[in-house]
Amino acid sequence: MARFDNNENVGPTGNANALSNSQLITGRGVCSKYLVKERPLYTLNGLHAEVIFHLLNLLLFL
Numbered sequence: 001m002a003r004f005d006n007n008e009n010v011g012p013t014g015n016a017n018a019l020s021n022s023q024l025i026t027g028r029g030v031c032s033k034y035l036v037k038e039r040p041l042y043t044l045n046g047l048h049a050e051v052i053f054h055l056l057n058l059l060l061f062l
Contacts, residue, residue: 015036022034 019034022032025032
Protein backbone atom coordinates (compact mmCIF):
# COMPACT_ATOMS: atom_id res chain seq x y z
CA MET A 1 0.00 0.00 0.00
CA ALA A 2 1.18 3.53 -0.59
CA ARG A 3 1.24 5.52 2.62
CA PHE A 4 0.20 8.82 1.05
CA ASP A 5 -2.60 7.56 -1.20
CA ASN A 6 -5.71 9.62 -0.55
CA ASN A 7 -8.55 7.23 -1.28
CA GLU A 8 -11.31 5.99 1.01
CA ASN A 9 -10.03 2.43 0.61
CA VAL A 10 -6.33 3.18 0.86
CA GLY A 11 -5.64 6.34 2.88
CA PRO A 12 -4.93 6.26 6.63
CA THR A 13 -8.22 4.46 7.35
CA GLY A 14 -7.65 1.92 4.59
CA ASN A 15 -4.09 1.33 5.80
CA ALA A 16 -5.31 0.76 9.38
CA ASN A 17 -7.93 -1.70 8.10
CA ALA A 18 -5.32 -3.54 6.03
CA LEU A 19 -3.02 -3.85 9.04
CA SER A 20 -5.89 -5.14 11.16
CA ASN A 21 -6.84 -7.70 8.50
CA SER A 22 -3.23 -8.81 8.14
CA GLN A 23 -2.90 -9.34 11.88
CA LEU A 24 -6.18 -11.26 11.98
CA ILE A 25 -5.09 -13.56 9.16
CA THR A 26 -1.65 -14.06 10.73
CA GLY A 27 -3.37 -14.95 14.01
CA ARG A 28 -5.15 -17.76 12.17
CA GLY A 29 -1.82 -19.22 11.09
CA VAL A 30 -1.91 -17.93 7.52
CA CYS A 31 1.15 -16.10 6.20
CA SER A 32 0.30 -12.44 5.66
CA LYS A 33 2.60 -9.47 5.03
CA TYR A 34 1.61 -5.85 5.55
CA LEU A 35 3.83 -3.50 3.58
CA VAL A 36 3.67 0.29 3.25
CA LYS A 37 5.51 2.06 0.46
CA GLU A 38 6.88 5.45 1.46
CA ARG A 39 6.74 6.80 -2.10
CA PRO A 40 4.20 6.27 -4.85
CA LEU A 41 5.38 3.79 -7.47
CA TYR A 42 4.42 5.96 -10.43
CA THR A 43 7.29 8.41 -9.82
CA LEU A 44 9.75 5.65 -10.73
CA ASN A 45 7.69 4.63 -13.75
CA GLY A 46 7.86 8.17 -15.09
CA LEU A 47 11.63 8.21 -14.63
CA HIS A 48 11.99 4.87 -16.39
CA ALA A 49 9.86 6.08 -19.29
CA GLU A 50 12.03 9.17 -19.67
CA VAL A 51 15.24 7.13 -19.64
CA ILE A 52 13.84 4.66 -22.18
CA PHE A 53 12.72 7.56 -24.40
CA HIS A 54 16.23 9.06 -24.41
CA LEU A 55 17.89 5.69 -25.02
CA LEU A 56 15.60 4.97 -27.97
CA ASN A 57 16.35 8.39 -29.43
CA LEU A 58 20.08 7.76 -29.02
CA LEU A 59 19.81 4.35 -30.72
CA LEU A 60 17.79 5.78 -33.62
CA PHE A 61 20.41 8.38 -34.42
CA LEU A 62 23.54 6.20 -34.13
